[in-house]
Amino acid sequence: MTTDTPGRILQLLSLLQTPREWPGGELAERLGVSRRTVRRDVDRLRELGYPVQATKGSDGGYRLVAGKAMPPLVLDDEEAVAIAVGLRAGAGHAVAGVDEASVRALAKLEQVLPARLRHRVSTLQAATTPLAGGDGASIAPETLTVMASTVAGRERLRFAYRAKDGSESRRLTEPYRLVSTGRRWYLVAYDLDREDWRTFRVDRVSEPAATGARFTPRELPEGSAAEYLRRSIRGQQETYAFTVRFAAPPEAVASRIPGWVGTPEADGAGGCVLRGESGDPVEWLAVRLAMVGCEFAVLAPDELGACVRDLGARMSRAGAAGAEVAPPG
Incomplete structure (x- = not known):
């Protein structure tokens, strides 16, 4: 319980900035x-310029909506950093590659952004082109914000989906988590029709x-969305097992690789070993x-070890003083 009024x-x-309608009873319980x-607290927020909309009913509900002016936002540190990084890297439609904190922040902004500012954002996006794209498919920011909002608000999501073989279908889901692999975004959800x-x-x-x-979230079969995605990808494509030893503690390595790649374990000598499976090219x-x-x-497989050696040799040649590139053939 928070005793001080401010x-x-x-x-x-902070609760109202999650894109959903909050029943009055649930807010009272949370606070x-x-x-x-x-x-009374909602009235105070309105006096400060926050457009809080109330709905009538047995329990009543509150939702933060778009107003005439852009009100101050309450962002945690991760979200504030994500916005700064995302704005620098996302001059065009290069949304792929940002992390989950960026999507949460973007969803909050979309929720309260006045129409005139949304128009300016759309105009800027249409008028700019990123200098270089990532190696993953680009995604419309609106797609991610809609999905992030339904995940946060525990709201059923409907969408059209094109499978790998080109077949199309309509899906009704209970969205659980958005997961970024560094190259692509995935939605982990419960498919109600299937x-x-x-x-x-x-x-x-x-x-x-x-x-x-x-909806009330169901219990995921695996412990985390990242683990479930890893198992799902493994079952859908050819994969190879790999084992790599790092001369660094597990926590240092874990902070520099996507969670879906694997979890490094201490080797007892100050370093760590990473074991996992991947369906991505060894390069x-x-x-x-x-x-x-x-x-x-690289302890295994040999193909990955050979690729690392070849990459290292090329990097060494490229960094040598006076290095020249021989034409092909």
């Missing part, structure tokens, strides 16, 4: 106060729409390993 109002504002206190969990490549999704129907994995930024050795 702290409680900030906590209330540890009465519904009457919640109503009565089972599924993973969806976001770049194959179109016409995403929140239905307004709330891509070799580059990811090099980006960890410490000494490492």
Whole structure:
């Protein structure tokens, strides 16, 4: 329970910035106060310029909506950093590659952004082109924000989906998590029509729409969305097992690689060993390993080891003083 009024109002504002409608009873329970206190705090937010919309009913509800002016936002540190990085890297439609914190922040901004500012953002996006794209498929920012909003608000999501073989279908899901692999975005969700969990490549999704129907999240078969995605990808394509030893502690390596690649384990000698499976080209994995930024050795497979050696040799030649590139042939 937050006893000081300013702290409680900030906590209330943070809750309301999650894109969903909050029943008055649930807000009162979260804040540890009465519904009457919640109503008074909402009035204070309105006096400060926050457009809080109330709905009538047995429990009543509150939602932060777009207003005439852009109000101040309450962002945590991760989100604030993500916005700064995302704005620098996302001059055009290069949204692929940002992390989950960026999507949360983008969803909050989309929720309260006035129409005139949305128009300016769309105009800027249409008038600019990124200097270089990533190696993953680009995704419309609106697609990610709609999905992020339904995940946060526990709201059923409907969309059109194009499978790998080109077949198209309509899906009604209970979205669980958005997961970024560094190259692509995936949605982990419960498919209501198929009565089972599924993973969806976001770049194959179109016409995403929140239905307004709330749901209670189901328990995921695996411990985390990243682990479920890893198992799903493994079952859909040919993969290869790899083992790599790093001359760095597990926590240092884990902070530099996507969670879906694997979890490094201490080797008892100050370093760590990373074991996993991948369906990506060995060239891509070799580059990811090099980006960890410490000494490492590929123990398996031989194909990955050969690729790392070839990459290292090319880098050495490229960095040599007076290096020249011989024409092909």
